[in-house]
Amino acid sequence: xxxxxxxxxxxxxxxxxxxxxxxxxxxxxxxxxxxxxxxxxxxxxxxxxxxxxxxxxxxxxxxxxxxxxxxxxxxxxxxxxxxxxxxxxxxxxxxxxxxxxxxxxxxxxxxxxxxxxxxxxx
Amino acid sequence: xxxxxxxxxxxxxxxxxxxxxxxxxxxxxxxxxxxxxxxxxxxxxxxxxxxxxxxxxxxxxxxxxxxxxxxxxxxxxxxxxxxxxxxxxxxxxxxxxxxxxxxxxxxxxxxxxxxxxxxxxxxxxxxxxxxxxxxxxxxxxxxxxxxxxxxxxxxxxxxxxxxxxxxxxxxxxxxxxxxxxxxxxxxxxxxxxxxxxxxxxxxxxxxxxxxxxxxxxxxxxxxxxxxxxxxxxxxxxxxxxxxxxxxxxxxxxxxxxxxxxxxxxxxxxxxxxxxxxxxxxxxxxxxxxxxxxxxxxxxxxxxxxxxxxxxxxxxxxxxxxxxxxxxxxxxxxxxxxxxxxxxxxxxxxxxxxxxxxxxxxxxxxxxxxxxxxxxxxxxxxxxxxxxxxxxxxxxxxxxxxxxxxxxxxxxxxxxxxxxxxxxxxxxxxxxxxxxxxxxxxxxxxxxxxxxxxxxxxxxxxxxxxxxxxxxxxxxxxxxxxxxxxxxxxxxxxxxxxxxxxxxxxxxxxxxxxxxxxxxxxxxxxxxxxxxxxxxxxxxxxxxxxxxxxxxxxxxxxxxxxxxxxxxxxxxxxxxxxxxxxxxxxxxxxxxxxxxxxxxxxxxxxxxxxxxxxxxxxxxxxxxxxxxxxxxxxxxxxxxxxxxxxxxxxxxxxxxx
Numbered sequence: 001x002x003x004x005x006x007x008x009x010x011x012x013x014x015x016x017x018x019x020x021x022x023x024x025x026x027x028x029x030x031x032x033x034x035x036x037x038x039x040x041x042x043x044x045x046x047x048x049x050x051x052x053x054x055x056x057x058x059x060x061x062x063x064x065x066x067x068x069x070x071x072x073x074x075x076x077x078x079x080x081x082x083x084x085x086x087x088x089x090x091x092x093x094x095x096x097x098x099x100x101x102x103x104x105x106x107x108x109x110x111x112x113x114x115x116x117x118x119x120x121x122x
Numbered sequence: 123x124x125x126x127x128x129x130x131x132x133x134x135x136x137x138x139x140x141x142x143x144x145x146x147x148x149x150x151x152x153x154x155x156x157x158x159x160x161x162x163x164x165x166x167x168x169x170x171x172x173x174x175x176x177x178x179x180x181x182x183x184x185x186x187x188x189x190x191x192x193x194x195x196x197x198x199x200x201x202x203x204x205x206x207x208x209x210x211x212x213x214x215x216x217x218x219x220x221x222x223x224x225x226x227x228x229x230x231x232x233x234x235x236x237x238x239x240x241x242x243x244x245x246x247x248x249x250x251x252x253x254x255x256x257x258x259x260x261x262x263x264x265x266x267x268x269x270x271x272x273x274x275x276x277x278x279x280x281x282x283x284x285x286x287x288x289x290x291x292x293x294x295x296x297x298x299x300x301x302x303x304x305x306x307x308x309x310x311x312x313x314x315x316x317x318x319x320x321x322x323x324x325x326x327x328x329x330x331x332x333x334x335x336x337x338x339x340x341x342x343x344x345x346x347x348x349x350x351x352x353x354x355x356x357x358x359x360x361x362x363x364x365x366x367x368x369x370x371x372x373x374x375x376x377x378x379x380x381x382x383x384x385x386x387x388x389x390x391x392x393x394x395x396x397x398x399x400x401x402x403x404x405x406x407x408x409x410x411x412x413x414x415x416x417x418x419x420x421x422x423x424x425x426x427x428x429x430x431x432x433x434x435x436x437x438x439x440x441x442x443x444x445x446x447x448x449x450x451x452x453x454x455x456x457x458x459x460x461x462x463x464x465x466x467x468x469x470x471x472x473x474x475x476x477x478x479x480x481x482x483x484x485x486x487x488x489x490x491x492x493x494x495x496x497x498x499x500x501x502x503x504x505x506x507x508x509x510x511x512x513x514x515x516x517x518x519x520x521x522x523x524x525x526x527x528x529x530x531x532x533x534x535x536x537x538x539x540x541x542x543x544x545x546x547x548x549x550x551x552x553x554x555x556x557x558x559x560x561x562x563x564x565x566x567x568x569x570x571x572x573x574x575x576x577x578x579x580x581x582x583x584x585x586x587x588x589x590x591x592x593x594x595x596x597x598x599x600x601x602x603x604x605x606x607x608x609x610x611x612x613x614x615x616x617x618x619x620x621x622x623x624x625x626x627x628x629x630x631x632x633x634x635x636x637x638x639x640x641x642x643x644x645x646x647x648x649x650x651x652x653x654x655x656x657x658x659x660x661x662x663x664x665x666x667x668x669x670x671x672x673x674x675x676x677x678x679x680x681x682x683x684x685x686x687x688x689x690x691x692x693x694x695x696x697x698x699x700x701x702x703x704x705x706x707x708x709x710x711x712x713x714x715x716x717x718x719x720x721x722x723x724x725x726x727x728x729x730x731x732x733x734x735x736x737x738x739x740x741x742x743x744x745x746x747x748x749x750x751x752x753x754x755x756x757x758x759x760x761x762x763x764x765x766x767x768x769x770x771x772x773x774x775x776x777x778x
Contacts, residue, residue: 087512087519099617
């Protein structure tokens with residue numbers, strides 16, 4: 001029951017950007033800090049594909065809360081859905097489903113895993 | 123199944139007779155603490171399927187071994203470093219109070235994550251046992267956990283339960299009454315650099331600065347994590363030592379010390395989990411399939427609107443049918459009453475007031491209240507509300523609020539009191555203030571009742587739906603205004619979305635009764651009393667001065683002068699306005715004495731103006747007196763403006 005059958009991840013990512021840009025009304029400076037490593041921000045990660053977290057925001061409170069829910073560096077997760085109107089990103093992290101506000105999701109950097117390593121059971 | 127650790131120092135039997143006096147249930151949010159609590163002491167603690175449904179410590183008594191013990195249900199915490207007031211109260215309790223036994227409730231289906239808290243709690247050095255709850259859910263996910271191995275690994279007794287079905291709870295407390303197992307001190311050992319830092323701080327503590335009863339290692343670790351509460355407990359020597367150790371560790375690891383410790387705990391929990399659990403093939407996950415629809419970018423909203431419309435029509439359909447069926451019964455009683463007693467005597471006035479209050483409660487409150495509470499209980503227990511928060515976060519951000527604020531708002535439809543208290547799950551103070559003010563504008567069950575029984579019943583359900591939608595718009599607009607007055611960037615939402623759960627009708631009935639009891643034992647007598655007072659006031663014309671004093675307002679709203687008194691009484695309980703309206707107008711057929719416009723304006727005014735006394739008291743507790751006064755003034759102005767606007771709109775449209 002895939003929502004977008006047949007869409008290659010690359011195309012999908014472009015499509016996401018196309019859709020998201022008009023929605024980002026006030027880009028806050030933090031969220032656009034480019035990552036030193038090759039990664040994409042969580043809000044642009046392809047849906048239903050396992051990714052690895054390579055960077056979480058430096059803010060103490062946010063990173064702690066994320067860590068408590070199992071979202072920390074080196075952990076794997078996958079995006080289940082993204083709410084419209086700049087809404088949160090819904091991720092599956094080690095069996096827990098977590099909704100992460102968009103501005104926070106923009107500051108979480110992830111790395112796409114090789115398809116052979118992805119643990120997608122679907 | 124009971125798995126006692128091999129290293130139990132004291133055999134339970136030798137302690138028979140000396141029961142733990144204070145037992146606390148502690149665990150991560152939504153792991154079933156309140157379900158266990160309610161199972162043992164009767165429904166006393168609000169439960170719902172979303173993280174943070176318990177915001178206050180609930181207390182109850184249990185009989186163990188013939189002696190009475192206190193059982194406390196603490197708000198859920200992810201770790202001993204709190205991020206909101208609800209969590210802070212649980213942590214503070216653990217640090218300050220005499221706890222004889224901690225029952226650490228662990229969600230078996232999220233073992234690794236839950237163990238991180240367990241490892242932290244273990245450092246407190248208090249007698250402790252593990253309640254491995256929701257083993258059925260873990261089973262569905264294909265996770266099987268060896269309680270014995272877990273017990274050996276942690277050095278603590280482990281008992282399996284399925285709290286939602288009541289399974290294993292008897293055994294849990296039978297074991298608890300003799301449990302004295304204290305976690306051994308040498309339990310967790312981390313990487314060398316972290317241990318060095320911890321030891322350095324520990325040494326500074328043993329040189330005699332700290333005057334607290336907490337174990338040195340716990341204090342040292344918390345100081346390393348830069349925990350403000352523990353930091354305030356220790357002397358300057360320890361504080362300086364902690365700063366040095368923290369700085370050293372941070373240069374070594376290149377990240378903050380609390381992140382380092384969190385990672386250590388995380389690794390330890392992962393290792394424990396791998397050792398004691400085996401993961402097989404999960405069974406077909408119905409919840410995930412349902413979620414694809416309910417959180418879908420388009421269909422999610424269709425379902426959202428559909429579900430709330432369904433709730434609305436269900437409540438109205440059932441309520442109106444019941445009201446129609448019950449009204450003749452009570453009307454016949456009223457007729458019989460007048461045939462017995464002479465008109466105008468004191469006895470007749472008193473009895474009539476009493477009867478009207480009784481009839482009002484039975485015919486126009488309960489028929490709507492009961493289905494409404496069932497509907498709300500279902501939505502809460504099944505776990506739909508966090509999905510609503512997910513869907514609405516984007517929209518709420520537009521008015522400057524957090525998606526999590528949806529939880530208090532939706533709870534507000536049940537009662538504003540728990541709604542205001544639920545704002546404690548919000549991390550920012552300003553968000554809590556705005557959310558509690560907005561929550562008081564949401565029509566609670568009592569006010570919804572007025573909408574159903576007056577507007578829907580006399581004007582038609584479409585009008586009632588219009589009132590609800592209009593109310594929603596005013597709430598959104600108020601949010602927009604308040605966030606502009608007090609601008610602040612809200613911290614990003616991080617909300618756990620729990621699995622769906624289907625509860626038995628019995629559990630739901632207990633929950634509904636818990637909330638309904640409030641009406642039956644508190645509000646209904648108040649309604650009857652108010653009705654008697656008003657009957658007397660009218661008979662001997664005491665109400666004239668109140669009505670006269672309020673006549674500028676009633677005139678402005680275009681309402682009958684006699685309505686003035688009912689508005690005053692409405693502050694006690696919102697249903698009271700409606701019951702007293704019947705009393706004041708001298709008939710239960712309100713549409714004969716009030717025009718459609720008047721019914722609508724009256725309802726809109728009642729919906730928005732000053733919340734009831736219980737809510738005001740809660741507001742004072744949550745946001746302080748000054749802010750409450752502001753909130754009350756605001757609600758009164760909003761009520762007057764929108765009611766006058768409604769009157770104007772009705773006038774204009776009826777002319778066409």
